[in-house]
């Protein structure tokens with residue numbers, strides 16, 4: 001498969017470029033980033049539409065910013081190019097609209113706020129635990145360059161728990177140098193607490209999930225939100 005990486009010069013984009021280059025069945029055909037940002041050895045473009053027309057990718061992988069991602073989705077949607085999206089900060093309403101549009105136009109995308117298998121399991125375990133503990137708070141810790149707060153992972157975890165406990169889950173966001181991406185889901189009952197914690201200590205933690213999503217993109221229908229849908233199913 002021919003892969004174009006959008007946001008290629010960013011922290012995640014560079015890691016994705018490395019992972020795609022090392023994968024035997026994938027070919028990294030180009031990168032897109034804003035003017036002047038380059039990745040050594042990679043053909044770079046400033047404009048996603050121009051890049052798609054030039055290198056004809058099978059999949060666009062997007063790790064850009066909350067401000068850029070939906071414009072990039074429009075570009076891919078118009079050209080019917082499937083996407084794997086890790087960019088966070090897309091609102092619930094927008095996600096819903098994209099799910100509808102994807103279904104109607106048969107356009108495929110896998111969007112995941114967290115591609116680390118441990119984080120997906122943390123969310124699943126938190127959902128299971130919420131059946132027994134109705135008092136819960138989330139603390140998420142990220143590096144100080146992260147643009148959105150709370151994190152997409154915390155919002156998704158909170159939503160999954162809220163479906164069970166039927167009340168809002170407080171989320172606390174810490175932004176400090178030294179962190180990559182970490183989250184604690186703390187449950188409390190009289191006399192006991194239960195903490196489910198996940199730590200991404202390096203961005204390589206996200207790469208197996210990104211590669212899995214790329215390999216499954218032609219098997220999903222429409223827009224899928226959450227890696228759990230491809231991790232725990234037989235597609």
Ligand SMILES: NC(=O)c1ccc[n+]([C@@H]2O[C@H](COP(=O)([O-])OP(=O)(O)OC[C@H]3O[C@@H](n4cnc5c(N)ncnc54)[C@H](O)[C@@H]3O)[C@@H](O)[C@H]2O)c1
Pocket residue numbers: 006007008009010011012013032033034037063064065066068085086087088089112113114115116146147181206
């Ligand atoms: N899903 C996950 O598992 C996961 C994990 C980590 C980070 N993230 C998310 O990924 C996104 C990127 O994170 P990061 O730490 O790499 O950020 P970053 O700022 O290091 O990189 C983003 C890159 O996108 C580029 N960019 C911005 N607008 C663009 C546009 N219109 N077209 C092309 N490139 C553009 C920027 O120049 C930058 O190089 C964030 O939303 C972050 O929350 C997701």
